[in-house]
Amino acid sequence: xxxxxxxxxxxxxxxxxxxxxxxxxxxxxxxxxxxxxxxxxxxxxxxxxxxxxxxxxxxxxxxxxxxxxxxxxxxxxxxxxxxxxxxxxxxxxxxxxxxxxxxxxxxxxxxxxxxxxxxxxxxxxxxxxxxxxxxxxxxxxxxxxxxxxxxxxxxxxxxxxxxxxxxxxxxxxxxxxxxxxxxxxxxxxxxxxxxxxxxxxxxxxxxxxxxxxxxxxxxxxxxxxxxxxxxxxxxxxxxxxxxxxxxxxxxxxxxxxxxxxxxxxxxxxxxxxxxxxxxxxxxxxxxxxxxxxxxxxxxxxxxxxxxxxxxxxxxxxxxxxxxxxxxxxxxxxxxxxxxxxxxxxxxxxxxxxxxxxxxxxxxxxxxxxxxxxxxxxxxxxxxxxxxxxxxxxxxxxxxxxxxxxxxxxxxxxxxxxxxxxxxxxxxxx
Amino acid sequence: xxxxxxxxxxxxxxxxxxxxxxxxxxxxxxxxxxxxxxxxxxxxxxxxxxxxxxxxxxxxxxxxxxxxxxxxxxxxxxxxxxxxxxxxxxxxxxxxxxxxxxxxxxxxxxxxxxxxxxxxxxxxxxxxxxxxxxxxxxxxxxxxxxxxxxxxxxxxxxxxxxxxxxxxxxxxxxx
Numbered sequence: 001x002x003x004x005x006x007x008x009x010x011x012x013x014x015x016x017x018x019x020x021x022x023x024x025x026x027x028x029x030x031x032x033x034x035x036x037x038x039x040x041x042x043x044x045x046x047x048x049x050x051x052x053x054x055x056x057x058x059x060x061x062x063x064x065x066x067x068x069x070x071x072x073x074x075x076x077x078x079x080x081x082x083x084x085x086x087x088x089x090x091x092x093x094x095x096x097x098x099x100x101x102x103x104x105x106x107x108x109x110x111x112x113x114x115x116x117x118x119x120x121x122x123x124x125x126x127x128x129x130x131x132x133x134x135x136x137x138x139x140x141x142x143x144x145x146x147x148x149x150x151x152x153x154x155x156x157x158x159x160x161x162x163x164x165x166x167x168x169x170x171x172x173x174x175x176x177x178x179x180x181x182x183x184x185x186x187x188x189x190x191x192x193x194x195x196x197x198x199x200x201x202x203x204x205x206x207x208x209x210x211x212x213x214x215x216x217x218x219x220x221x222x223x224x225x226x227x228x229x230x231x232x233x234x235x236x237x238x239x240x241x242x243x244x245x246x247x248x249x250x251x252x253x254x255x256x257x258x259x260x261x262x263x264x265x266x267x268x269x270x271x272x273x274x275x276x277x278x279x280x281x282x283x284x285x286x287x288x289x290x291x292x293x294x295x296x297x298x299x300x301x302x303x304x305x306x307x308x309x310x311x312x313x314x315x316x317x318x319x320x321x322x323x324x325x326x327x328x329x330x331x332x333x334x335x336x337x338x339x340x341x342x343x344x345x346x347x348x349x350x351x352x353x354x355x356x357x358x359x360x361x362x363x364x365x366x367x368x369x370x371x372x373x374x375x376x377x378x379x380x381x382x383x384x385x386x387x388x389x390x391x392x393x394x395x396x397x398x399x400x401x402x403x404x405x406x407x408x409x410x411x412x413x414x415x416x417x418x419x420x421x422x423x424x425x426x427x428x429x
Numbered sequence: 430x431x432x433x434x435x436x437x438x439x440x441x442x443x444x445x446x447x448x449x450x451x452x453x454x455x456x457x458x459x460x461x462x463x464x465x466x467x468x469x470x471x472x473x474x475x476x477x478x479x480x481x482x483x484x485x486x487x488x489x490x491x492x493x494x495x496x497x498x499x500x501x502x503x504x505x506x507x508x509x510x511x512x513x514x515x516x517x518x519x520x521x522x523x524x525x526x527x528x529x530x531x532x533x534x535x536x537x538x539x540x541x542x543x544x545x546x547x548x549x550x551x552x553x554x555x556x557x558x559x560x561x562x563x564x565x566x567x568x569x570x571x572x573x574x575x576x577x578x579x580x581x582x583x584x585x586x587x588x589x590x591x592x593x594x595x596x597x598x599x600x601x602x603x604x
C-alpha cells in the first residue's frame with residue numbers, strides 16, 4: 001500500500017475518545033471526559049502530523065561482491081521522507097544468507113538513522129536476498145505508509161579461498177618471467193654451476209675466486225625463472241552432498257570451488273598465467289592471464305557456476321584445449337565418465353595433469369525425498385564402484401589423483417611431475 | 430492469523446505486560462476500597478490478554494470502552510481523584526500497544542522509541558489531572574449541564590472536522 005493510512009492506534013484513540021465524549025454528553029458523566037482526555041490528545045497529535053509527502057524507498061547494499069562468510073550492510077534510502085518518524089524493515093530469510101538481527105526485523109526512529117540490516121552470505125554463488133517489507137510511520141504514530149515490498153538485491157558471492165600454499169615448482173615452465181625454476185640457464189637467483197666465461201656474459205656474474213685460481217674467467221650460472229601456464233578444470237556437472245555454507249558441511253561443489261579459488265589465488269600470486277574451464281551444461285571459461293584483475297575474473301566466473309549436466313551430444317566431444325607446458329589441474333569428485341575420459345586424453349598428450357579429488361569424505365544421504373533409502377543406497381554404491389574404476393584407470397594412465405586437503409596438497413605431486421618432465425617421453429597427438 | 434508469542438523479545442513482553450495490566454489497573458482504580466465484581470475483572474482480563482496478543486486488533490478499543498463505561502455503571506455523577514489514575518493507566522496501555530504494533534511481533538523494541546513515547550506519555554498524562562480539575566470546577570458552577578454539553582459538543586465537532594480536513598488533504602495516488 002503506497003499511501004498514508006490511519007494506524008489502528010489512531011483509529012482506536014479516535015473511536016474510544018469519541019464514544020467516551022459522546023457518552024459524557026448523553027449521560028452527563030464528566031468522569032468519562034477525564035478518561036478520554038489523554039486519548040483524544042494523542043489522537044489529535046496524530047491527526048495534526050498527517051504527512052503529505054509521497055516517500056520513495058530504495059534498498060542498497062554496501063558491497064555487492066563478497067567472499068562467502070564476509071559481511072556487509074543492507075541500507076534503505078528513504079527520499080521524500082518529510083513526516084516520517086519511524087521505519088520498520090522486515091526481511092525474508094534467503095538460503096545461505098545470514099542476517100543480523102537473525103529475525104531480519106529492524107525498526108527505529110529516522111532521526112537515529114534508518115536502521116540497517118547486517119548480511120553475511122554463507123555460500124558462494126549468485127545470492128538473491130530475501131524480499132523486504134518496509135513500513136513508515138508518521139509522528140505520533142497517526143499514519144502508516146506501507147508495508148511495501150522491496151525485491152531482494154542480488155549479490156555475487158566469491159568462493160572463500162581455503163588456505164593453500166605450494167612449495168613445488170611447476171613441472172614445465174615455458175614462459176618469460178616468473179618464479180618457477182626452468183631447466184635452461186638464465187638470469188635467476190639460485191646457484192646452478194660455474195663455467196668458463198663466454199662473450200655476452202654479464203660481468204657481475206664473474207666468480208673472481210675461481211677465476212684467480214684457474215687463471216681464466218669463470219661465471220656463475222643459474223636456472224632461468226619462468227612463469228608457467230596453469231589450467232584449472234572445474235567439474236560442475238553435479239553437486240554431491242549437502243552444503244551447510246561456510247564453516248558447515250561442504251558439498252563436492254563447495255570443495256571444488258574453494259579449492260579452485262585457492263589454487264587460482266596461489267598461482268596468480270606466484271606470477272603464473274592461470275586459465276579456467278568450467279565443465280557443466282552451463283559452460284564458462286576464462287582465458288589465460290595473470291594479475292589481480294585476472295584473478296577477480298576467475299573468481300567472478302566461479303561465483304556464477306551452477307551444477308548442470310552436459311547435453312548428450314556434448315559429453316563425447318569434450319575437449320579441454322590447452323597449449324604445451326601448461327599444468328592442468330582437474331578438480332572433480334570423479335563421478336562422471338566424461339571427466340575421466342577428458343583427463344585421460346590430456347594425460348596421453350604428455351601434459352602434466354593432476355586430479356584433485358573433491359568428493360567430501362562424509363557425503364551424506366544422497367537420496368532425494370520420496371526415494372526408497374535402500375534403492376538410494378544401492379545406487380550410491382554403484383556410483384562409488386564406478387568411481388573406483390575411474391581412479392584405477394587414471395592410475396594406469398599415470399595420472400596422479402590427490403584428495404584436497406588445503407596447504408601442501410600439490411607439493412608432492414608437482415615434485416614428481418617435475419622429475420617426470422625431465423625424462424624422455426612418448427606423446428600421443 | 431498466527432500469534433508468534435514465542436518470538437517476542439524482552440521488550441515486546443514488557444510492552445504486552447503494560448497492555449495487559451493497564452485496563453486492570455484502570456478498573457481497580459474505580460473501587461479502591463471495594464473490589465470490582467469477579468465477572469467484570471475476568472472479562473477485562475480476557476479482553477486485555479487478547480489485546481496484548483494482538484495490539485492492532487479492535488479488542489483494544491472494546492477493552493478500553495468496557496473499563497471506561499464500568500466507571501459510570503455504579504455511581505452516576507461521581508468524579509473521584511482515582512479517575513486520573515484510570516485515565517493514565519488507559520493511556521499507558523494504549524501507548525504500549527501502539528509501540529508494540531510498529532512492526533511484526535518479533536520486532537526488537539528500540540530503546541530510543543521507548544524513550545520517545547515515555548516522554549510523550551508523561552506529557553499527555555498531564556491532561557488527565559487538568560481535565561479532572563476543570564471538570565471539578567465546572568461541576569460547581571450552577572447550570573453546569575449546559576456548559577458541559579456545549580463545550581464537549583464543540584470539542585467533538587472540532588475533532589471530527591480536523592480529521593475530515595486532514596483526510597481530504599492527503600495525496601493517495603499510487604506511486
